[in-house]
Amino acid sequence: MANTAELVDETPGLGADLDGPASSGRAVLDDIFEIDYSQRLPSLDSPQANAYVAINTERPGAKLFAIVAGLDVPSRAGVAEALTKAEGNGYLNVLAAGPALAPDGEGRRMAFVLDRPGGGRLRHQVNAGAAVSERVVTGVVLPGLLEGLEKLHGQGIAHRAVRPGNIFYASAEHDRVVLGECVSAPPGFDQPLAYEPLSRSLAARAGRGEGAAECDMFALGVTLVALLKGAVPADDVVLARTALRYQSGSIAVVMSSFDPSIRMKELLSGLLQDDPKQRWGIDDVYDWLAGRRSRSAPIKGLRDGMRPFEFRGAPYGSPAGIAHAFAEAPDAARHTLRERGLVDWLWRSCGDKDLAGRVKSLTHLDAKDPATKSSLSDEDLALVCLALDPNGPLRYRGLSIMPDGVGPLLATAMMNEQADDLKVISQVIERGLIIEAVQQSALFSRDDPYVSTCRSHQAYLKFPGRDMGLERCVYELNPGAPCLSDMVRNYSVTTLHDLGQALNRHAGGDEVPIGRPRDRHVIAFAADLMSPGQLQAVRLGAVGATQGAEDCMGDLAFFACIQRTEKTGAMRGMARWIRSRMEPALDSFRSSTRRRRLAVALNHAVSSGNLTDMLKVVRNQVERRSDTQEFNAARSRFNYLTNENTRLQSLLGDYSALARFKGRKAASILALVVFVVVSVLTVTGGF
Amino acid sequence: MANRGTPQERVAVKQELALRQRRRSRLVLVCAVLTAAGVGLALTALPLFILIYGGMLPTLVAFLADEQPGRYLFRAVGFMNLAGIIPYIEPTLRAGNHAMLSGAMAQTTTWVVIYVIAGSGFFFYFVMPWFAGLILEWMIRARMVRHAAERATLGQEREFDA
Numbered sequence: 001m002a003n004t005a006e007l008v009d010e011t012p013g014l015g016a017d018l019d020g021p022a023s024s025g026r027a028v029l030d031d032i033f034e035i036d037y038s039q040r041l042p043s044l045d046s047p048q049a050n051a052y053v054a055i056n057t058e059r060p061g062a063k064l065f066a067i068v069a070g071l072d073v074p075s076r077a078g079v080a081e082a083l084t085k086a087e088g089n090g091y092l093n094v095l096a097a098g099p100a101l102a103p104d105g106e107g108r109r110m111a112f113v114l115d116r117p118g119g120g121r122l123r124h125q126v127n128a129g130a131a132v133s134e135r136v137v138t139g140v141v142l143p144g145l146l147e148g149l150e151k152l153h154g155q156g157i158a159h160r161a162v163r164p165g166n167i168f169y170a171s172a173e174h175d176r177v178v179l180g181e182c183v184s185a186p187p188g189f190d191q192p193l194a195y196e197p198l199s200r201s202l203a204a205r206a207g208r209g210e211g212a213a214e215c216d217m218f219a220l221g222v223t224l225v226a227l228l229k230g231a232v233p234a235d236d237v238v239l240a241r242t243a244l245r246y247q248s249g250s251i252a253v254v255m256s257s258f259d260p261s262i263r264m265k266e267l268l269s270g271l272l273q274d275d276p277k278q279r280w281g282i283d284d285v286y287d288w289l290a291g292r293r294s295r296s297a298p299i300k301g302l303r304d305g306m307r308p309f310e311f312r313g314a315p316y317g318s319p320a321g322i323a324h325a326f327a328e329a330p331d332a333a334r335h336t337l338r339e340r341g342l343v344d345w346l347w348r349s350c351g352d353k354d355l356a357g358r359v360k361s362l363t364h365l366d367a368k369d370p371a372t373k374s375s376l377s378d379e380d381l382a383l384v385c386l387a388l389d390p391n392g393p394l395r396y397r398g399l400s401i402m403p404d405g406v407g408p409l410l411a412t413a414m415m416n417e418q419a420d421d422l423k424v425i426s427q428v429i430e431r432g433l434i435i436e437a438v439q440q441s442a443l444f445s446r447d448d449p450y451v452s453t454c455r456s457h458q459a460y461l462k463f464p465g466r467d468m469g470l471e472r473c474v475y476e477l478n479p480g481a482p483c484l485s486d487m488v489r490n491y492s493v494t495t496l497h498d499l500g501q502a503l504n505r506h507a508g509g510d511e512v513p514i515g516r517p518r519d520r521h522v523i524a525f526a527a528d529l530m531s532p533g534q535l536q537a538v539r540l541g542a543v544g545a546t547q548g549a550e551d552c553m554g555d556l557a558f559f560a561c562i563q564r565t566e567k568t569g570a571m572r573g574m575a576r577w578i579r580s581r582m583e584p585a586l587d588s589f590r591s592s593t594r595r596r597r598l599a600v601a602l603n604h605a606v607s608s609g610n611l612t613d614m615l616k617v618v619r620n621q622v623e624r625r626s627d628t629q630e631f632n633a634a635r636s637r638f639n640y641l642t643n644e645n646t647r648l649q650s651l652l653g654d655y656s657a658l659a660r661f662k663g664r665k666a667a668s669i670l671a672l673v674v675f676v677v678v679s680v681l682t683v684t685g686g687f
Numbered sequence: 688m689a690n691r692g693t694p695q696e697r698v699a700v701k702q703e704l705a706l707r708q709r710r711r712s713r714l715v716l717v718c719a720v721l722t723a724a725g726v727g728l729a730l731t732a733l734p735l736f737i738l739i740y741g742g743m744l745p746t747l748v749a750f751l752a753d754e755q756p757g758r759y760l761f762r763a764v765g766f767m768n769l770a771g772i773i774p775y776i777e778p779t780l781r782a783g784n785h786a787m788l789s790g791a792m793a794q795t796t797t798w799v800v801i802y803v804i805a806g807s808g809f810f811f812y813f814v815m816p817w818f819a820g821l822i823l824e825w826m827i828r829a830r831m832v833r834h835a836a837e838r839a840t841l842g843q844e845r846e847f848d849a
Binding site: 591635659662670671 | 755757759764765774811812818819823834838847
C-alpha cells in the first residue's frame with residue numbers, strides 16, 4: 001500500500017511537505033505516480049471522487065488516471081490495498097492507493113491511481129435512455145463484466161458498484177468492457193436502489209454492507225435490464241414498490257413493462273432472484289452464454305402466508321415485508337404487536353410455529369404483568385423485525401443497517417458528525433443487536449468470526465474511557481481508514497508514521513496547540529495499528545506517576561514509541577507541545593531542585609525534538625527512587641523539627657526549674673574546680 | 688484503724704517515712720563521727736581542731752540546710768570551704784608543728800578569708816541558676832532559630848505543609 005511520501009519534517013529523506021505548495025498542482029503517490037491536478041478528467045469522475053490525469057514517472061507512456069476522494073465518506077482502503085497487489089482484466093486495475101496532496105493544496109486526500117479505460121464510459125457511449133441490443137450485451141458487455149467479476153470474486157472481493165454508469169469500454173474499438181472503480185466509496189453507497197438486492201436496498205446508503213458475489217450478480221442482472229431496456233425504475237419508484245418487491249420479487253419491479261427474449265428472460269430470472277442461494281453465479285452465466293442448460297428456479301417473491309396480513313390497511317404476504325412495514329411505522333407496529341394477530345397469522349397462515357413462538361416471546365404476550373405486556377421497547381421492536389426478516393437489515397430507531405455495513409456507516413456518521421446516528425449505532429453495537437442479526441441471518445455462517453469481532457466492539461463500548469469505545473470500533477471495522485481526529489483529519493493519515501508527522505505539523509505553528517495531543521481518535525487509531533508490544537510499552541510509560549502526570553507521561557510515551565518505531569525523525573513541534581503539558585509529570589517529583597534540574601534537561605531534549613530523550617528524563621527510575629527516598633527522609637526530619645520546635649517552645653515558657661537545677665549543679669562543679677585548683681596550688685607551693 | 692488513702696498512697700507514705708528515718712540515722716552517724724573525730728583531734732592537735740571545726744561551720748550549716756536531691760548547696764559550700772582552709776592547713780601538716788597555724792588563727796583576716804570563700808559557695812549556689820537561665824534561654828532560642836531555618840528550607844524544597 002502506498003505510504004505516500006509527501007510528509008516532510010526536520011528529518012531528512014521524508015519527502016515532500018504535508019501541505020505542499022498548491023501552485024505546484026501535482027501530487028505524488030507511491031513515489032512513482034504523479035497526479036496532475038491541472039488536468040481534470042470529468043468523464044472519469046466517480047460520484048464521490050474527482051478524476052485527474054496521472055503519470056507513471058517510470059513509464060510515462062502508460063495511460064492512467066487518478067481519482068481523489070473527499071472527506072465525507074470512507075473509501076474502501078482495504079479493498080484498494082488488495083487490488084494494488086493483484087492485476088487482472090475486466091476491471092480497472094488499481095496501481096496505487098493512499099493519501100496524496102489535496103487538489104487545493106490544503107491537506108491530503110485518499111487517492112487511487114488506475115488504468116485509464118481506452119473507450120470511455122459505456123453509459124455515455126450508448127446515450128442515456130437508449131437500449132443496447134442483446135447481441136452487444138451477450139457479445140461485448142457480459143463477457144467483460146464476467147471476467148472482471150470472476151477475478152474480483154476470486155480474491156474474495158465484491159465489487160458492489162456494478163451499474164451501467166460504472167462500466168467502461170476497454171478500448172476505442174468498443175469490443176470489450178471493464179468494470180469501473182469500486183474503492184472511492186463504501187460498498188453499494190452509490191448504487192441506485194434497483195441495483196441492490198432487496199434486503200440491502202433497504203439499509204442506509206453507507207450501511208449496505210460489504211456483501212458478497214451474489215450482490216454483484218444481482219447488480220449485473222439489473223445492469224443488463226438497464227442496458228437492454230434503456231432504463232430501470234428510479235429510487236423513489238423502487239422504494240414505493242417495496243411491498244410489491246416483497247410479494248412478487250424484485251424482478252417484477254425491475255422488469256416491469258419489459259419483455260426481453262425468452263433466452264434473455266432466463267438469464268435475468270436467474271440473476272434477479274431475491275433468494276441469494278437461488279441466484280445465478282458466474283458459472284451459471286457462463287453456462288448460459290455457452291448455450292448449456294443452467295439451473296433455474298421459478299421466479300417468486302418472499303410471500304409465505306396463505307392469506308395476507310393486514311397492517312395499516314395494507315396487505316402483506318411475507319414476514320419480511322411486514323418487518324419493513326413495522327420499521328416504517330414503529331408506533332403502529334407497537335399497537336399491532338400488543339394483539340395476537342401477527343402471532344396467529346404466522347402460526348396459522350405461514351405455518352411457522354417457531355417464528356410465531358419467537359415473536360410471541362419478544363412481544364411479551366405471555367407476560368402476566370400488564371405493564372410489561374403493554375411495553376415494547378425499540379430494542380424489542382428491532383428484534384421482532386429481525387425475527388420476521390432475518391436476512392434483512394437491522395432496523396432500529398429509524399436506522400437500517402446490514403450487519404456487515406456497520407463499519408462504513410459508523411465512519412460516515414463520524415466524518416459528518418451525525419450525533420444522532422452515532423448514538424443509534426453505538427446502541428446497536430452495545431446492546432448486541434448486530435451479533436443477534438449476524439447469528440440469525442442466513443448470509444453469515446453460525447461461527448462467523450465477525451461475531452467475535454462484534455463482541456470485542458461491545459466490550460469497547462462498555463468501557464469507553466479505557467477502550468475508546470466507538471472510535472476504536474470505527475478503525476477496526478474500516479481497515480485502512482484514515483484517522484478522524486480533528487487535528488489530522490485533513491491529512492488523511494493512514495499510518496502511524498504519518499500520524500506522528502501530521503501531529504508534528506499541527507503543533508508546528510507559532511502557538512502551541514491547546515488540548516491533549518492524543519485524543520480519543522488518535523488513541524483508537526493507533527491502538528488498531530500498534531503491535532501488542534508497542535501497546536504494552538505505551539501503557540508502561542506512565543507507571544509510577546500520579547494521575548495528572550500519568551496523562552502527560554502516557555502521551556509522551558505514546559509519541560516517543562511512534563517516533564522510535566516509525567523512525568519519524570526529529571519532532572520539534574510535538575516535543576514543544578508535549579513539553580507544554582509536562583508540568584504534572586515534573587510536579588510528581590517532590591524536590592524542587594530536582595524539578596528545576598529535570599526541567600532544564602527536558603528543555604534540552606525539546607530543542608532536539610527527541611521524544612525518547614524527553615521520556616528518559618521524566619521516567620528516570622533512579623531519579624524517582626532517589627526522590628522518594630529523599631522525600632521520606634526529609635519528611636521524617638521535618639516532623640522531628642516540628643516536634644522539637646514544639647518542645648522548645650514549651651521549654652522556653654518554663655525553664656526556671658531546669659535553670660535552677662543546672663545552675664546549682666554548675667555551682668557545685670565550679671566549687672569543686674576551685675577546690676582542686678587551690679589544693680594543687682597549695683601542694684605545689686603556688687601560694 | 689481508719690483506712691488512710693489508697694494502697695499507692697500508703698506505699699508512698701511508707702517510703703517517705705523510711706527516707707526520713709535514713710536521713711535521721713545518717714545525721715546521727717555524721718554527728719557521732721564528727722564528735723569522735725573532733726574529740727580525737729582536739730586531744731592531739733587543738734589548733735587544727737579549732738581551724739577545721741571552726742572554719743567548716745558554713746559547710747555544717749549547708750549540710751543541715753540542704754535536703755535537695757544532689758545536695759548541691761552542701762557540695763558547693765563544702766568545696767569552697769575546703770578551698771579556703773586548705774592553704775592554712777597544708778603548711779602545718781608539712782611542717783609538723785602548729786606554731787604557724789596558731790599565728791594565723793590569731794589573725795582576724797584568716798577567719799574572714801575562710802568565711803568569705805565559704806560564702807562564695809553560697810553565692811555560686813544562688814547566682815549560678817540565674818546565669819544558667821540566661822544561657823539556657825539563649826541556647827533554646829538559638830536552636831529554635833536553627834530549626835526554623837531548616838524547616839523552611841525543607842518546606843521550600845519539598846513543599847511540606849508548614
